[in-house]
Amino acid sequence: MKVIVDLALCQGHSVCLGEAPEVFDVVEQDDGYPQVKVLLENPPQTLRDKVMKAARYCPNNVITVVDE
16 A cells, blocks of 8 residues: 655645554644655555545545555
8 A cells, every 4th residue: 555645735734643643744844834744655554444544534635545
């Protein structure tokens, strides 16, 4: 599984961090706005449910999960 985030559309709501903190973090950009950071681009299958919830609940739908 591969996690892809469209950083151009991310508004840093932190929902992903709440659902899967092992995979996502939210950092402050140079302009002061928050943005998601992917900690594990290829997380283990044991985290699949958490990653899928993060993608499902993202308010801007910027998280894509690809099966490899």
